[in-house]
Amino acid sequence: xxxxxxxxxxxxxxxxxxxxxxxxxxxxxxxxxxxxxxxxxxxxxxxxxxxxxxxxxxxxxxxxxxxxxxxxxxxxxxxxxxxxxxxxxxxxxxxxxxxxxxxxxxxxxxxxxxxxxxxxxxxxxxxxxxxxxxxxxxxxxxxxxxxxxxxxxxxxxxxxxxxxxxxxxxxxxxxxxxxxxxxxx
Amino acid sequence: xxxxxxxxxxxxxxxxxxxxxxxxxxxxxxxxxxxxxxxxxxxxxxxxxxxxxxxxxxxxxxxxxxxxxxxxxxxxxxxxxxxxxxxxxxxxxxxxxxxxxxxxxxxxxxxxxxxxxxxxxxxxxxxxxxxxxxxxxxxxxxxxxxxxxxxxxxxxxxxxxxxxxxxxxxxxxxxxxxxxxxxxxxxxxxxxxxxxxxxxxxxxxxxxxxxxxxxxxxxxxxxxxx
Numbered sequence: 001x002x003x004x005x006x007x008x009x010x011x012x013x014x015x016x017x018x019x020x021x022x023x024x025x026x027x028x029x030x031x032x033x034x035x036x037x038x039x040x041x042x043x044x045x046x047x048x049x050x051x052x053x054x055x056x057x058x059x060x061x062x063x064x065x066x067x068x069x070x071x072x073x074x075x076x077x078x079x080x081x082x083x084x085x086x087x088x089x090x091x092x093x094x095x096x097x098x099x100x101x102x103x104x105x106x107x108x109x110x111x112x113x114x115x116x117x118x119x120x121x122x123x124x125x126x127x128x129x130x131x132x133x134x135x136x137x138x139x140x141x142x143x144x145x146x147x148x149x150x151x152x153x154x155x156x157x158x159x160x161x162x163x164x165x166x167x168x169x170x171x172x173x174x175x176x177x178x179x180x181x182x183x184x185x
Numbered sequence: 186x187x188x189x190x191x192x193x194x195x196x197x198x199x200x201x202x203x204x205x206x207x208x209x210x211x212x213x214x215x216x217x218x219x220x221x222x223x224x225x226x227x228x229x230x231x232x233x234x235x236x237x238x239x240x241x242x243x244x245x246x247x248x249x250x251x252x253x254x255x256x257x258x259x260x261x262x263x264x265x266x267x268x269x270x271x272x273x274x275x276x277x278x279x280x281x282x283x284x285x286x287x288x289x290x291x292x293x294x295x296x297x298x299x300x301x302x303x304x305x306x307x308x309x310x311x312x313x314x315x316x317x318x319x320x321x322x323x324x325x326x327x328x329x330x331x332x333x334x335x336x337x338x339x340x341x342x343x344x345x346x347x348x349x350x351x352x353x354x355x356x357x358x359x360x361x362x363x364x365x366x367x368x369x370x371x372x373x374x375x376x377x378x379x380x381x382x383x384x385x386x387x388x389x390x391x392x393x394x395x396x397x398x399x400x401x402x403x404x405x406x407x408x409x410x411x
Contacts, residue, residue: 002275009320009396010402012320012381012387012390012391012396013384013387014383015320015321015324015389016324016327016367016383016386017323017380017383018319018324018329018381019325019327020331020335020379020382020383021379022328023328023329023332023335024332024335024336024339024375024379027332027335027336032386038331044344052376053223056246056376056380057321059255065321069321069324069325069328071398072313072317072325073325073328073329075313076309076313076325076329077304077308077329083223085294086297088321132225132290132293133286135225135289136224136225136285136286136287136289136290136293136381137229137282137285137286137289138267138280138282138283139247139271139275139279140287141270141272141275142267142274142275143281145270145274146267148239160361160364163370164364164365165367166370167365167368167369167373168368168373168376171369171373172373172377172380174379176382177376177377178380
């Protein structure tokens with residue numbers, strides 16, 4: 001049984017914040033859909049909410065938890081095309097972003113670290129599409145062109161999402177709303 | 186203690202206490218996962234049987250008043266884009282390969298659509314709650330219960346900032362330079378509210394001894410006991 005002050009897992013307050021972010025991400029994605037007709041716009045919301053979770057909770061694993069919860073909530077609410085594919089759509093980029101954070105450590109300053117992590121999330125998101133395309137039998141050339149276009153469009157939105165994270169985190173810190181040791185000094 | 190996340194959906198769906206609903210949902214989720222996976226992995230010769238199964242799901246979903254428009258729009262877009270790429274890269278020779286690939290994508294999406302049309306969301310939630318740890322099931326329950334509150338907060342903040350003259354109207358947001366203003370005026374206050382909400386919900390749960398019993402108690406809909 002997990003307790004509220006579990007030393008190994010997330011504190012209940014942090015878990016709830018991650019859950020709220022995941023639910024809001026799914027709700028916004030279904031409400032807005034941005035109507036741009038561009039592939040990759042979902043990466044804007046995904047990179048922004050995932051990185052906000054990481055920045056606010058200040059722990060590795062927060063992004064994966066947010067991705068898994070977003071996938072579960074999207075499955076429950078029937079957002080997108082539904083079914084198991086929608087779970088993977090949220091979970092795969094989140095897992096890749098968390099792994100990138102582990103590998104990157106503190107190599108880069110926070111702003112560029114967030115951008116690189118968002119781009120790696122986008123790469124995983126595009127790679128999932130590439131794998132699907134290859135599995136359904138598309139030719140390698142067509143699948144690779146689709147992958148490249150998807151990564152370019154998604155990457156642009158991911159970078160915008162990542163750049164919006166730091167100002168929000170700084171203001172939360174300035175208002176003393178992040179009580180724990182966080183990434184913002 | 187953890188609240189079941191079906192409470193806000195009460196008006197739309199009836200409460201589920203019977204094990205049959207749970208088993209039905211679990212079986213449907215398993216079947217959908219298998220069918221979606223088969224769309225990617227099955228050999229070409231098995232696609233006809235898979236397509237027939239999907240036609241049955243499609244008919245059942247339409248009889249249950251499901252809206253297939255979104256899926257069809259997506260598939261038509263994918264078909265157009267993929268065939269265009271095939272024409273550019275391979276000439277007109279391998280168009281059938283592209284069409285088959287998009288057909289497989291459709292077969293992968295249809296079971297998921299059927300699941301969301303036919304199986305009530307609360308049943309899917311119940312199945313997930315059985316798989317998840319108690320704390321995370323509580324988090325999902327609380328998040329979905331509080332979703333209407335969060336969206337109304339978001340709407341209020343957005344409307345108030347519009348009245349203050351922030352450049353965040355839909356047309357103004359087409360200009361990426363205004364996205365920072367959206368983050369500053371809407372997203373930042375929203376996260377302040379979310380952080381406070383998380384703190385208050387955690388305090389409320391702890392004060393009700395959340396996590397202090399080995400066997401968690403479940404919040405029950407009072408109407409389900411009548």
